[in-house]
Amino acid sequence: xxxxxxxxxxxxxxxxxxxxxxxxxxxxxxxxxxxxxxxxxxxxxxxxxxxxxxxxxxxxxxxxxxxxxxxxxxxxxxxxxxxxxxxxxxxxxxxxxxxxxxxxxxxxxxxxxxxxxxxxxxxxxxxxxxxxxxxxxxxxxxxxxxxxxxxxxxxxxxxxxxxxxxxxxxxxxxxxxxxxxxxxxxxxxxxxxxxxxxxxxxxxxxxxxxxxxxxxxxxxxxxxxxxxx
Numbered sequence: 702x703x704x705x706x707x708x709x710x711x712x713x714x715x716x717x718x719x720x721x722x723x724x725x726x727x728x729x730x731x732x733x734x735x736x737x738x739x740x741x742x743x744x745x746x747x748x749x750x751x752x753x754x755x756x757x758x759x760x761x762x763x764x765x766x767x768x769x770x771x772x773x774x775x776x777x778x779x780x781x782x783x784x785x786x787x788x789x790x791x792x793x794x795x796x797x798x799x800x801x802x803x804x805x806x807x808x809x810x811x812x813x814x815x816x817x818x819x820x821x822x823x824x825x826x827x828x829x830x831x832x833x834x835x836x837x838x839x840x841x842x843x844x845x846x847x848x849x850x851x852x853x854x855x856x857x858x859x860x861x862x863x864x865x866x867x868x869x870x871x872x873x874x875x876x877x878x879x880x881x882x883x884x885x886x887x888x889x890x891x892x893x894x895x896x897x898x899x900x901x902x903x904x905x906x907x908x909x910x911x912x913x914x915x916x917x918x919x920x921x922x923x924x925x926x927x928x929x930x
Contacts, residue, residue: 702860710904711855714864715809717897720817722752726861727818727896733860734853739846745828746850746891749821749882757814759881760821760871764893765810766801767873773800788838809866817897821871822851823884824891847891854894864899867892 731748739745751757773795774781784790813819829843851867858865871878871893878890915925923929 711859712903713866714899716900730857733857737850737853740830743828745825747823751819761814763874767870769803816895820894822891823888865896867894
């Protein structure tokens with residue numbers, strides 16, 4: 702599949718056909734994804750390929766708990782766990798104990814354990830060059846050394862006619878995940894990726910045009926366009 706088609710059709714896919722697990726294909730996907738860039742080429746990522754059914758069910762339950770907290774924010778019109786206007790997170794904006802009692806309908810959450818491929822993405826914290834540490838806001842830079850790898854997994858999967866999605870909802874339950882999978886202390890749970898043959902593939906993705914997110918020279922100035930060159 703041509704690169705442009707891969708990049709413009711790799712939308713989030715959360716429903717999969719019931720197909721056998723694809724070990725050989727998954728190995729090829731990971732073998733391609735490993736060429737992602739990272740700070741100092743330290744390649745801080747580790748991947749848990751989760752096949753055990755009980756472990757998968759445990760992930761499903763932990764994910765569902767995190768999803769309740771996510772949706773509790775959404776129902777109040779809030780971006781879940783986002784920093785407030787001063788750029789720093791000062792605690793949940795909702796009652797998390799109340800959120801735990803919520804019921805919800807989310808087919809992805811309910812059937813996550815049935816996904817053909819379930820990957821847990823880890824990041825070795827000691828290998829992340831977080832150059833925005835010390836700034837008076839929430840740190841974000843460290844993710845640049847692990848999320849390009851995660852996205853490469855999804856692009857490589859798409860190039861093989863598959864679909865997938867990365868979610869960070871599972872990170873709400875990092876302590877439980879670390880106990881469950883015996884993850885060493887120096888690692889963080891960076892996300893969860895599921896992959897499979899899509900039940901439905903969205904080939905026309907909706908995204909903002911370039912003019913909506915670019916400025917020429919200064920923030921708030923005219924947008925960048927081909928005529929600007």
